[in-house]
Amino acid sequence: DAKKKGKNQFSFYTTKLEQQRTRKSKIEQMLRTAIESKEISLCYQPIVDTVSKRIIGLEALVRWNHPEIGEIPANEFIAVAEENGLIVSLGKHILMTALHDLKHLHEIGFDHLYVSVNLSLRQLRHHDFTSLISQLLQKNKLQANYLELEITENIALCDEKNVIYSIQKLKDIGVRIAIDDFGIGHSSIGYLRTFSVDTLKIDKSFIFDVATNPNTAHLTSALITFAHNLNLQVVAEGVEKAEQLHFLEQHHCDKIQGYLFSPPVSFEQLVSLLHNSSSQC
Numbered sequence: 001d002a003k004k005k006g007k008n009q010f011s012f013y014t015t016k017l018e019q020q021r022t023r024k025s026k027i028e029q030m031l032r033t034a035i036e037s038k039e040i041s042l043c044y045q046p047i048v049d050t051v052s053k054r055i056i057g058l059e060a061l062v063r064w065n066h067p068e069i070g071e072i073p074a075n076e077f078i079a080v081a082e083e084n085g086l087i088v089s090l091g092k093h094i095l096m097t098a099l100h101d102l103k104h105l106h107e108i109g110f111d112h113l114y115v116s117v118n119l120s121l122r123q124l125r126h127h128d129f130t131s132l133i134s135q136l137l138q139k140n141k142l143q144a145n146y147l148e149l150e151i152t153e154n155i156a157l158c159d160e161k162n163v164i165y166s167i168q169k170l171k172d173i174g175v176r177i178a179i180d181d182f183g184i185g186h187s188s189i190g191y192l193r194t195f196s197v198d199t200l201k202i203d204k205s206f207i208f209d210v211a212t213n214p215n216t217a218h219l220t221s222a223l224i225t226f227a228h229n230l231n232l233q234v235v236a237e238g239v240e241k242a243e244q245l246h247f248l249e250q251h252h253c254d255k256i257q258g259y260l261f262s263p264p265v266s267f268e269q270l271v272s273l274l275h276n277s278s279s280q281c
């Protein structure tokens with residue numbers, strides 16, 4: 001009986017594994033054509049000044065709505081694209097769209113906004129990534145400081161010469177660098193000696209229980225002080241509740257991002273959100 005059960009369990013797991021593999025290779029195939037089609041789009045999540053509650057920036061987040069499968073989570077297909085190298089062309093498409101949209105927002109009067117774009121390691125490894133960035137800024141006639149690039153601690157820890165060079169070059173051009181998901185990676189902070197960054201984005205897992213867990217509260221408050229001592233701006237990700245906002249206000253976190261203020265929205269929704277919040281002032 002146990003043998004039978006074990007066997008069934010085994011076939012259950014292989015089926016599950018097979019399903020995962022099939023989905024992955026399907027995603028891989030579909031991704032090649034999706035980049036050129038309208039299936040892939042960007043949505044934007046407002047980044048809000050903690051004190052004034054004004055929208056000061058936007059994080060670009062990629063979305064893939066497949067006609068048959070529906071919405072495929074960003075984490076899932078980004079991982080596939082990173083593995084097979086498609087992230088380089090997908091990432092280029094994302095940067096082109098984000099800067100084009102930002103230019104549009106500046107033109108209709110929201111010229112104080114910056115855009116923050118997530119990067120993958122493979123994009124930074126690509127030899128002409130920095131010239132792509134300068135070209136796109138020039139083409140859209142945007143100053144470099146309106147672009148922030150988000151890298152994770154794992155990218156920041158990369159000791160490859162060309163990656164370090166790229167990050168330094170981007171800083172020289174005037175592009176801002178943010179460390180995303182701060183606090184959950186390999187928590188070495190030595191990379192902060194190698195190159196200067198502008199922003200720390202505290203991972204949402206800290207914000208999740210910052211108002212209920214004293215350990216998290218102490219740690220988060222220490223992270224904010226640490227960042228400020230290094231002259232870095234702090235963004236809290238995943239702010240969903242008033243208690244969390246209250247803590248972040250009290251501890252002088254500079255910027256907040258999360259469902260409490262706004263989820264990621266389409267470009268059209270963003271424009272009306274901006275119009276509404278500016279008429280409130």
Ligand code: C2E
Nearest residue numbers: 061062074075078094118119120238239240257258259264
């Ligand atoms: P991330 O860069 O840390 O982005 C923040 C994620 O948190 C987004 O998930 C966002 O929708 C979600 N989020 C925002 N506010 C809240 C909140 O209040 N509560 C909770 N629980 N979640 C919130 P999303 O869009 O699914 O993206 C997931 C991850 O996929 C991103 O994490 C990023 O690592 C990656 N990703 C997304 N877009 C891109 C992209 O254009 N390029 C690259 N390389 N990676 C991307």
Ligand code: MG
Nearest residue numbers: 059118150180
């Ligand atoms: Mg991010």
Ligand code: MG
Nearest residue numbers: 118119150180
């Ligand atoms: Mg990210």
Ligand code: MG
Nearest residue numbers: 180181203237
């Ligand atoms: Mg993050």
